[in-house]
Amino acid sequence: MLHSRKNMGWVSMAMALGMSWLLSMVRPVTGIGANWGTQASHPLPPETVVRMLRENGFQKVKLFDADYDTLSALGKSGIEVMVGIPNDMLASLASSSKAAEKWVSKNVSTHISSNNVNIRYVAVGNEPFLQTYNGSFLRTTFPALQNIQSALIKAGHGNQVKVTVPLNADVYSSSSGLPSGGDFRSDIHDLMLQIVQFLSYYGAPFTVNIYPFISLYSDPSFPVEYAFFDGKATPLNDAGTNYYNMFDANHDTLVWALQKNGFGNMPIIIGEIGWPTDGDENANLNYAQRFNQGFMSHILSGKGTPMRAGPVDAYLFSLIDEDKKSIDPGHFERHWGIFTFDGLPKYQLNLGSANSGSLVPAKNVKYLARMWCVLKPSANLEDTQVGDSVSYACGLADCTSLGYGTSCSNLDARGNVSYAFNSYFQTNDQADEACKFSNLGTITKIDPSTGSCRFEIMIELPLSASTIPGGLSLLILAIILSLLTVL
Numbered sequence: 001m002l003h004s005r006k007n008m009g010w011v012s013m014a015m016a017l018g019m020s021w022l023l024s025m026v027r028p029v030t031g032i033g034a035n036w037g038t039q040a041s042h043p044l045p046p047e048t049v050v051r052m053l054r055e056n057g058f059q060k061v062k063l064f065d066a067d068y069d070t071l072s073a074l075g076k077s078g079i080e081v082m083v084g085i086p087n088d089m090l091a092s093l094a095s096s097s098k099a100a101e102k103w104v105s106k107n108v109s110t111h112i113s114s115n116n117v118n119i120r121y122v123a124v125g126n127e128p129f130l131q132t133y134n135g136s137f138l139r140t141t142f143p144a145l146q147n148i149q150s151a152l153i154k155a156g157h158g159n160q161v162k163v164t165v166p167l168n169a170d171v172y173s174s175s176s177g178l179p180s181g182g183d184f185r186s187d188i189h190d191l192m193l194q195i196v197q198f199l200s201y202y203g204a205p206f207t208v209n210i211y212p213f214i215s216l217y218s219d220p221s222f223p224v225e226y227a228f229f230d231g232k233a234t235p236l237n238d239a240g241t242n243y244y245n246m247f248d249a250n251h252d253t254l255v256w257a258l259q260k261n262g263f264g265n266m267p268i269i270i271g272e273i274g275w276p277t278d279g280d281e282n283a284n285l286n287y288a289q290r291f292n293q294g295f296m297s298h299i300l301s302g303k304g305t306p307m308r309a310g311p312v313d314a315y316l317f318s319l320i321d322e323d324k325k326s327i328d329p330g331h332f333e334r335h336w337g338i339f340t341f342d343g344l345p346k347y348q349l350n351l352g353s354a355n356s357g358s359l360v361p362a363k364n365v366k367y368l369a370r371m372w373c374v375l376k377p378s379a380n381l382e383d384t385q386v387g388d389s390v391s392y393a394c395g396l397a398d399c400t401s402l403g404y405g406t407s408c409s410n411l412d413a414r415g416n417v418s419y420a421f422n423s424y425f426q427t428n429d430q431a432d433e434a435c436k437f438s439n440l441g442t443i444t445k446i447d448p449s450t451g452s453c454r455f456e457i458m459i460e461l462p463l464s465a466s467t468i469p470g471g472l473s474l475l476i477l478a479i480i481l482s483l484l485t486v487l
């Protein structure tokens with residue numbers, strides 16, 4: 001299965017190893033990165049986001065796919081890019097080296113050569129070994145990784161672009177509950193070793209996503225202070241080494257797992273780390289600010305973790321909220337951004353970059369008109385249509401800011417209905433018919449937002465999307481014209 005190794009002579013192999021060693025020496029681990037996801041009904045234009053990244057001093061960005069417009073906007077920005085391959089593409093890339101070559105040609109080579117995009121990593125899959133996937137990607141991830149690596153070498157990117165697999169932290173665990181007991185999960189131990197060996201051979205990093213929030217969310221008895229970085233938790237004592245926060249302990253469990261299997265020096269990237277701001281009682285501005293600032297200060301200190309001194313290479317999750325993400329994991333899923341969907345900073349955050357202290361908002365954001373859809377004052381809450389309308393609206397739009405412990409938990413029953421109506425109305429670009437709801441809805445120019453609860457106004461869709469109807473009619477016109485000419 002190791003196509004590339006089979007085809008490589010001893011000398012070129014040694015050279016590749018030497019080169020990757022050299023590169024790892026000259027490639028400084030710079031600054032903080034951000035995850036840029038695009039599962040939104042109204043995403044900001046890519047150019048706007050790239051400007052935001054630059055003005056906030058992000059030097060690296062991690063993408064979940066290879067969207068053409070996104071990558072184009074990153075051209076010449078100098079920002080280092082980790083471009084992602086979604087899990088649903090793993091099977092085809094695993095079974096065909098031609099498919100992998102096409103993927104690299106279209107989604108890496110084109111952008112590097114014609115547009116100077118600084119692509120540094122290809123992330124093969126996204127948390128493919130999550131236990132909730134029932135092993136669906138166990139057989140395809142490693143072969144896809146191998147095929148992409150071979151394709152990168154073949155295209156001449158072997159030195160500049162490294163492969164990696166962003167993994168969930170549940171690929172390892174500790175039998176003792178202490179970092180020193182760390183090893184790879186027993187059901188995938190052999191597979192993990194093969195992957196780690198492969199990454200190590202090509203000078204590629206191990207990428208892991210670490211989420212203290214999820215630990216707190218899924219275990220009510222989790223010690224809250226241990227999620228944060230203020231040193232207020234009762235430390236975990238690992239043979240004399242004290243762990244005051246979950247990040248360090250989790251990170252070092254991985255270091256121990258790698259060390260135990262002979263890869264103690266493998267570079268580690270924190271692919272995702274962050275805290276959501278809504279949709280759960282522990283997902284709020286206070287905790288998110290505390291966690292993200294605590295993490296930033298922790299890594300800016302340059303101390304590293306007890307087992308791994310030095311800089312930490314990390315990508316915050318996430319840059320912007322995404323209102324189309326699946327809420328299977330929980331309602332918080334749509335609120336990971338340090339910025340709202342329209343590019344407004346949610347809280348103070350010092351990233352240690354040029355703009356110390358305050359995040360810089362997105363520029364020139366184009367909003368729809370200042371109007372909202374609400375429940376008619378004359379409508380009767382007992383009307384059986386109310387419940388049906390709310391379910392319909394929430395099913396197709398976003399009501400994750402409603403409910404216990406959320407930003408809109410202060411709304412009364414009528415406020416709840418209005419929130420749902422408005423969300424649907426905005427998601428549908430304020431179309432008149434999106435505020436009907438069996439004659440229960442009405443449009444208002446008075447902002448219904450109260451306190452922490454924001455009734456959003458959507459932004460204009462990026463040009464490429466909103467010009468499609470115009471483009472179509474032009475096409476139809478052209479067809480009619482050419483028919484006329486023929487006649």
Ligand SMILES: *[C@@H]1O[C@H](CO)[C@@H](O)[C@H](O)[C@H]1NC(C)=O
Nearest residue numbers: 065066067086102103106107
């Ligand atoms: C390039 O990436 C995009 C987005 O992930 C994907 O849809 C497309 O199929 C890829 N191209 C090839 C040739 O695989």
Ligand SMILES: *[C@@H]1O[C@H](CO)[C@@H](O)[C@H](O)[C@H]1NC(C)=O
Nearest residue numbers: 130131132133134135136137
């Ligand atoms: C995994 O298996 C469980 C139980 O059999 C099932 O409910 C779930 O839908 C499966 N998930 C996937 C992603 O296949």
Ligand SMILES: *[C@@H]1O[C@H](CO)[C@@H](O)[C@H](O)[C@H]1NC(C)=O
Nearest residue numbers: 402403404411412413414416
């Ligand atoms: C508002 O909606 C939320 C979520 O559906 C619900 O939990 C809450 O009880 C509602 N509040 C009122 C006052 O109806």
